[in-house]
Amino acid sequence: MFYREAGDFKTSYREDNQTFPIRFDRMGFYAALAVAYGVIPLVIDDYWANAVFVPFLIYAIAAIGLNILVGYAGQVSLGTGGFMAVGAYAVYKLMTAFPDVPVFIHVLLAGGITAAVGVLFGLPSLRIKGFYLAVATLAAQFFLVWLFNKVPWFYNYSASGQITAPDRSMFGVFVTGAQTSATAKYMFCLILLTLVALVARNLTRGTIGRKWMAIRDMDIAAEIIGVNPLTTKITAFAVSSFFIGIAGALFFSVYLGAAEVGEAFGINKSFLILFMVIIGGLGSIFGSFAGAAFLVLLPVFLKNVLVGGLGWPTDLAAHIELMIVGGLIIVFLIAEPHGLAQLWRVAKEKLRLWPFPH
Amino acid sequence: MPDQLLYAMEVTLNGLMAGVMYALVALGFVLIYKASGIFNYAQGVLALFAALTLVGIQQGQVPFAHVINAITGGHLESFGWQLPSILAIGLTAGVMVLLAIVIEKLVLKHLVGQAEIILFMATIGLAYFLEGFGDVMWGADIKTLDVGLPQGINETLESVTDGLFGYGFFVDNLDIVAALVAVALVTALTLFSQYSKQGRALRAVADDHQAALSVGISLRFIWVLVWSIAGIVALVAGIMWGSKSGVQFSLSLIALKALPVLMLGGFTSIPGAIVGGLIIGMGEKLFEFFLGPLIGGATENWFAYVLALVFLVFRPQGLFGERIIERV
Numbered sequence: 001m002f003y004r005e006a007g008d009f010k011t012s013y014r015e016d017n018q019t020f021p022i023r024f025d026r027m028g029f030y031a032a033l034a035v036a037y038g039v040i041p042l043v044i045d046d047y048w049a050n051a052v053f054v055p056f057l058i059y060a061i062a063a064i065g066l067n068i069l070v071g072y073a074g075q076v077s078l079g080t081g082g083f084m085a086v087g088a089y090a091v092y093k094l095m096t097a098f099p100d101v102p103v104f105i106h107v108l109l110a111g112g113i114t115a116a117v118g119v120l121f122g123l124p125s126l127r128i129k130g131f132y133l134a135v136a137t138l139a140a141q142f143f144l145v146w147l148f149n150k151v152p153w154f155y156n157y158s159a160s161g162q163i164t165a166p167d168r169s170m171f172g173v174f175v176t177g178a179q180t181s182a183t184a185k186y187m188f189c190l191i192l193l194t195l196v197a198l199v200a201r202n203l204t205r206g207t208i209g210r211k212w213m214a215i216r217d218m219d220i221a222a223e224i225i226g227v228n229p230l231t232t233k234i235t236a237f238a239v240s241s242f243f244i245g246i247a248g249a250l251f252f253s254v255y256l257g258a259a260e261v262g263e264a265f266g267i268n269k270s271f272l273i274l275f276m277v278i279i280g281g282l283g284s285i286f287g288s289f290a291g292a293a294f295l296v297l298l299p300v301f302l303k304n305v306l307v308g309g310l311g312w313p314t315d316l317a318a319h320i321e322l323m324i325v326g327g328l329i330i331v332f333l334i335a336e337p338h339g340l341a342q343l344w345r346v347a348k349e350k351l352r353l354w355p356f357p358h
Numbered sequence: 359m360p361d362q363l364l365y366a367m368e369v370t371l372n373g374l375m376a377g378v379m380y381a382l383v384a385l386g387f388v389l390i391y392k393a394s395g396i397f398n399y400a401q402g403v404l405a406l407f408a409a410l411t412l413v414g415i416q417q418g419q420v421p422f423a424h425v426i427n428a429i430t431g432g433h434l435e436s437f438g439w440q441l442p443s444i445l446a447i448g449l450t451a452g453v454m455v456l457l458a459i460v461i462e463k464l465v466l467k468h469l470v471g472q473a474e475i476i477l478f479m480a481t482i483g484l485a486y487f488l489e490g491f492g493d494v495m496w497g498a499d500i501k502t503l504d505v506g507l508p509q510g511i512n513e514t515l516e517s518v519t520d521g522l523f524g525y526g527f528f529v530d531n532l533d534i535v536a537a538l539v540a541v542a543l544v545t546a547l548t549l550f551s552q553y554s555k556q557g558r559a560l561r562a563v564a565d566d567h568q569a570a571l572s573v574g575i576s577l578r579f580i581w582v583l584v585w586s587i588a589g590i591v592a593l594v595a596g597i598m599w600g601s602k603s604g605v606q607f608s609l610s611l612i613a614l615k616a617l618p619v620l621m622l623g624g625f626t627s628i629p630g631a632i633v634g635g636l637i638i639g640m641g642e643k644l645f646e647f648f649l650g651p652l653i654g655g656a657t658e659n660w661f662a663y664v665l666a667l668v669f670l671v672f673r674p675q676g677l678f679g680e681r682i683i684e685r686v
Binding site for chain 1 (some may be wrong): 465473475478480483484490491620656663670
């Protein structure tokens with residue numbers, strides 16, 4: 001039983017709406033979950049956690065968040081880095097102000113604060129569309145980074161202007177700070193990613209997701225058939241920023257440990273996450289995972305090949321990486337504007353008919 | 359006259375000059391957007407690339423020396439010549455035209471008919487590629503660019519204002535040259551698009567791709583043409599910015615500053631780019647001068663964007679942009 005379904009056998013609405021309609025896919029999904037929860041935490045070490053898994057999990061959360069805004073609701077945003085910074089500073093302020101509350105709650109609250117900020121910067125989207133909006137979100141990016149740099153209250157008046165994650169534990173295990181084990185970091189991010197992905201998937205296939213897609217496909221037509229553009233765009237900004245805020249909070253507290261806002265959450269971060277969404281596939285949750293995995297693994301791979309394998313200087317490898325990322329984006333857009341997710345969809349179509357394509 | 363007012367006047371003047379520099383970059387954006395509907399994010403990196411190439415050619419650097427050295431273990435550095443500025447600028451312009459042809463062949467040709475946002479993303483990819491390519495080709499260290507433009511304080515203006523107000527204004531010679539060049543460039547571009555045959559074709563394409571094709575205008579030629587012009591405008595911007603603050607990565611970031619300029623002026627208007635540049639340049643300098651000290655300074659990082667954002671809420675097509683009409 002390698003693959004099945006070569007026709008329409010659905011008899012109920014429930015079956016029609018399944019995330020994984022093919023049994024083989026469902027098995028694959030459960031297997032992936034089992035490996036992620038059961039196997040990797042046992043074998044993970046610091047190098048793999050810091051170089052691959054933790055950044056992948058965090059970027060996947062951010063990519064899902066941005067994908068909701070760009071891929072599902074069609075509102076292009078270049079302010080992701082700024083919103084991640086809001087999440088990071090919010091969690092920092094919360095962690096230092098209320099040390100007794102579990103950090104999990106803090107991370108969710110940080111997401112909520114980011115959602116509020118996202119709504120604020122999303123309001124102009126009612127008047128401004130397309131590129132104009134993309135450029136307008138740059139205002140969020142630069143203003144927020146400047147704000148966190150200039151107002152000492154945000155970094156608790158620390159002399160270096162940096163924020164440093166204090167040690168916090170959950171159920172007796174450290175999840176932030178210097179003593180955190182690789183497994184704890186990984187599990188904390190994995191649990192949040194699982195939650196985010198589940199929520200995102202279920203939002204996007206429900207009423208709200210359909211409204212987002214209607215606005216994306218043609219906002220005026222959507223408005224005429226009764227989709228309220230105000231609430232739809234604002235909810236897209238809110239949900240998207242919520243996830244991005246969680247990603248920012250984790251990026252600072254679990255992954256980096258200490259952060260300087262301009263460096264960690266600059267404009268390049270915005271572009272990086274946008275690229276993940278494009279390469280992975282606009283309007284696809286699976287695509288967000290694929291894009292994040294791709295862009296996290298690519299630098300690690302190139303570094304190992306160019307610096308480790310060929311012995312080239314690091315700065316040269318970094319430049320070649322820029323070229324490859326840029327080139328890949330162009331190639332992807334030309335070959336498959338819908339990204340890795342579309343490639344996977346095409347492959348599945350082929351598999352269904354295999355070995356007797358007509 | 360009170361000192362505060364005099365300072366403010368000086369700041370305004372310098373802001374206007376800075377605005378001209380922004381407008382130079384914004385000009386390249388407008389050209390490409392008008393002719394092909396592509397919002398070319400790579401314009402700033404084009405300027406960086408042009409400036410890098412100019413320095414490289416002028417000082418006889420070996421292209422890809424870094425890579426060749428890494429592979430062969432050699433110590434290639436330069437050919438050991440020093441070209442005159444004019445010749446180097448001419449050669450660089452040639453490189454930019456070549457680049458335009460390559461971009462059209464490899465990228466744009468394949469993306470005809472895609473949604474605008476896809477094209478925009480493609481130019482972001484292009485920007486990354488060119489940035490890496492420029493660094494691999496010429497090395498990433500900060501270079502000084504000197505093509506013999508006058509630099510330093512303009513003494514005539516200082517002595518004149520000193521005589522008038524008893525306080526000499528500080529204005530950089532380079533800024534004045536940049537302003538003059540910008541005026542010349544805009545005049546030349548306007549004349550070209552109004553009176554030459556190619557310019558007419560260009561306007562026709564901007565108006566309607568389909569109709570232009572049907573009367574026999576080659577779309578691909580026009581694209582190469584307009585990207586070449588944009589490349590040369592980028593070269594001019596690269597020379598000005600490179601002489602001012604050295605050729606380095608931050609040069610490509612001025613492209614971002616050109617975006618609010620465009621939003622203010624409207625994406626489709628050449629005079630709009632100039633006026634938008636002046637408003638942004640003056641606005642951010644005055645804001646920094648009056649309010650910057652109160653709220654911690656360095657407001658130049660975001661003022662332009664916030665101004666554009668607030669402005670757009672009231673007038674979504676910018677000052678001089680064509681009215682946006684949406685139909686179902």
